[in-house]
Amino acid sequence: MSEMTADLAEEHSAATLATERLDAETSERIRLERELSEVQAKNKELNRNSERLEMELLYARSDLNGISEEDDEDNDGENGGVYKQRYERVFRELEFTKRRLRQQHEDDLEQLVGLKKQLEKKLNDAYEEAEEQRQVVGQWKNKVQKLNGEMNDLKLLIEEQSARNNLLEKKQRRFDSETQMLNDELKKEKNAKERISREKEILMTEKYSIETTLADTKLELELKEEKLNALQREYDEITCGERTEEEVTTLRRQKIEMERRLQDQEEELDELASQVQLLEQAKLRLEMSLESMRKEAKKETQLRDDELEEMRGNAQKRVKALEAQLENEHEERTMLLRQKHELERRLASAAESERHDRQGDEVIIRRLKNDLRKTKALLRDCQMQLDMQKADMPGKNVIRQLKNQLEDTECARALAVKSKQSLESELAETQLLLEESTRLRREAEERSNLLSREKSELQSQLEENEEELAEVFKKYKAAVQQMSLDQVALQEQVSLVSELEVERNQLKEQLTELTSKLENAEFMGDASSSLLAKRNEFKVKELESKLDLEQSTRSRLEVQISRLKEAAEKLQAEISASKAREQQAHDQIRKLQRSLRETKEELSASISRESDAAQKRKELEKRLENLEAESAGDRNDLRLAKKRIEDLQVALQGELGDSVSDPSESDLGDSDCDSIDTYMPNHRGSILDSKRIPKKLLDIIMKSKCRTEWLKKVQEDILQINIKNLEDRTECRYKIAHVKFEQKSNRQPGIKWTDERKKEHSDRG
Incomplete structure (x- = not known):
């Protein structure tokens, strides 16, 4: 610009x-x-x-x-x-x-x-x-x-x-x-999730603190009750010392029960240790699987990004190529429109010239008809005069020959009219062929427009697929973030498990201390051992509650992991479906490109056929113009021949009234015949092509006896010229028919130009 x-x-x-x-x-x-x-x-x-x-x-x-x-x-x-x-x-x-x-x-x-x-x-x-x-x-x-x-x-x-x-x-x-709205919604959901998780943690801490305070109060109450019971027992012992043996037996029973309980607790602790080990192994497996899944997800995202970049670049290249093809098609369409306007202008000029030629031919035909009427009137007059003069036989022969010559000229004129009509029909057929080629070109243009529309639709579909892929990637990223959050939670749970293991070890140490104290109590018979056993029982219960809590968290984490796996599988399925849709879109684009290429080839073939047809039509038009010029020359020759015949008729009418010539004249006529015989072969072309017969030769002809021979020779020359013109016209018609048949065979490949068709066209000619 x-x-x-x-x-x-x-x-x-x-x-x-x-x-x-x-x-x-x-x-x-x-x-x-x-x-x-x-x-x-x-x-x-x-x-x-x-x-x-x-x-x-x-x-x-x-x-x-x-x-x-x-x-x-x-x-x-x-x-x-x-x-x-x-x-x-x-x-x-x-x-x-x-x-x-x-x-x-x-x-x-x-x-x-x-x-x-x-x-x-x-x-x-x-x-x-x-x-x-x-x-x-x-x-x-x-x-x-x-x-x-x-x-x-x-x-x-x-x-x-x-x-x-x-x-x-x-x-x-x-x-x-839309992306901003989705990001805002994601941020809102993330904030809400974080707020809920914080509230949950606060509630869990409050619950844990309340439970611990409740357990402490329960322990204090139990300790107070135990102290009260111990004091009551001491009081009972002091009041009644007879039951000491029974108390010892009960203490022994309690000791046995406590030992059994300790064994059960040890077994449970072993089971808990094995479960903790299993949980650690599961945690390691989960960490390894998460790490591998993270690496695979990174690789897949990288590969998808590369594929998307490559696909985007290929799509842009294809779009540019299609735009260039559309520009070329637009230029070709403009060139075709220009050629169409040029052909229409030429057809209009050809139709105008044909109309002028037809008008000129009509004028010539009208003139020939008038000349024919005149010649018929002259012929009737000659016949009447010949009927009146029956004695003169050579005059009758001459008139008969002239009549035959007139019939030949009429036949030649009829043949010329027929050839003109055939040429007009051939011109109409060429116009029909041109209309057919324009129709084919219009269909090709409509097809190209349809393909361009389909291309735009596929481009919009490709954009929609890209948008869907972007949404799927967003979902995938959100799932990866959720997995990372779950992994963080899992690590926290693992840290809790490790803390619980530390507490378990501490409890084991406390248990060993309690067992040692219990043994000492057995030996010492201390009454406070029962209090320690109860404390141990409460601690074991607390550990059992913690273990239940850990099992519930483990089950919850397993459920979350299964859900995450299902979400990852869904994402994989969606990605594979999007890849399949993208592959289908690429296949459709390739099909459309192939169809576009085929339509371009058909269009170029139709353009080449149209150009060949136009060139052949031009050649035939030139040939037709040459033939029309030759036919005009033949008409002029016929007109001159008619004029000569009229001159001969006038001369014969003047000679018919004279008497029979003497022997000297006959000798002269014989010599003149010899001179005519020597003159005719040398000057036949000049006689036929000249506008009038030389006066000297006409006098010799009128005086000689070989008038009929000379007229026969003139008639033979005229017939030879007419036959030559008819052969040229039939050859031209044969070539035009061959060209038309080739054009039809281009449209219908099953047709062949056989000898029967050649014979048929030659018979028509």
Whole structure:
């Protein structure tokens, strides 16, 4: 666009420079015209001065003549010498002044002529320069019009491009708004999830603190109850010491039960340790699987990103290639439209020329019909005269021959009319072929438009698939983030498990201490051992509750892991489905490209066939023009032959009334026949091609006996010419039919040009 504006500015500056030059030349021409008018005024003034001087000279001469006469009369020659000297002196002065004036006048005229020539030369140069500048201005105007047309086309293209850009910007804005909305929703959900998790942790901590306080209060209550029971027992022992043996037995039973319980707790602790080990192994397996899944997911995302980039680049290349193909198709369509307009113009001109030729042929046919009527009238008159003069047999033979010749000319005329009709039908068939080719070209254009629409639909579908892939990747990223969060939670649970293991070890140590204390109590018989056993039982219960909590968290984590696996499988299925859809879209694009290529090949083939048909049609039209020219020449020859026949009829009618010739004339006729026989082979072409028969030869023919032979020879020559023309026309029709059949065989490949068809066309010809 900038180059076009620069060219337009240069052309505008050149146009302004040309207008300035034209203005300067017009001002120069006006100045020169003004100078010419001034010089012409000076010339007129000089002419008036010269005329005035001549008049003064005449007056001076008349005065001198008067003075000389008076002196002659008065003095009678006394003072003649003085006056004569004066006269001579004045005469010399007058001659000198006259010569000087003449010289001055000639110089002025030469100056005027030179000025006039210079002015004419300048005017011619100015006119030539003005004409050149006018031509240059016309050329620049044409260029400006062309550039305006190109600029309008560029404006239309820019408007289309801007409309397309606006549409793409709208789509981009819509996509950005949707992505922003999705991001906002994701942020909201993430914030809500974090808030809920924080609240859950706070509640869990509160619950745990409440449970611990409750357990502590329960322990304190139990301890107080135990202390109360111990005090009560001591009081009972103090009050009644008879039951010591029973208490010892009960203590032994309690010891046995406590040992059994300790064994059970040890077994449970072993089971818990094995479960913790299993959980650790499961945790390691999960960590390894998560790490491998993370690596695989990273690799898959990287591969998908690379594939998407490659697919996007390929799609852009294909879109550019398709745009270039569309531009080429647009240029080809414009060229085809131009060729179509050119062919329509040629067809219109051909139809117009054909109409003029048909009108001329109709005029010729009308003239031939009038000539035929005249010849028929003459023939009837000749027949009447021949019926009246039955004695003269050679005249009848001549008239019969002339009648046969007229019939031959009528047959030739009918053949010419038939050939003209066949040529008209062939021209109509060529027009039908041209219409068929235009129809095929229109169908190809419609097909190309349909393919372009399908291409745009596939492009939009490809964009939708890309959007779906982007959404799937977003979901995948969200799932990966969720998996990372779950992994963090799992690590926290693992840390909790490790803490619980530490607590378990501590409890084991406490258990060993309690067992040692219990043994000491057995030996020592201390009553406080029961309190320690109860404490141990409470601690074991607490451990059991913690173990239940860990089992519930483990089951919950397993459920979350299974859900995450299901989500990952769903994402994999969606990705595979999107890949399948993308592959289908690529297959459809390849099919459309193949169909577009096939339509282009068909279009190029149809264009080549159309160009071949147009070239053959041009050749046939040229051949038809040549044949029409030959037929016009044949008509002229027939007209001349008819004129000769009329002349012969007139001459024969004049000869029929005469008497039979004498032997000397017959001898002369024999000699004339010999001369005609010698003249005819040498001058047959001139006789047939000339406008009239030579007078000498006509006299010889009229006087000779070989009139019928000469007429037969003329008739044979005319028939040979007609046969030759008919052969040329049949050959032309045969070639036209062959061309048409080739065009039909191009449209219908199953048809072949056989010998039967050749024979059929030759029979038609």
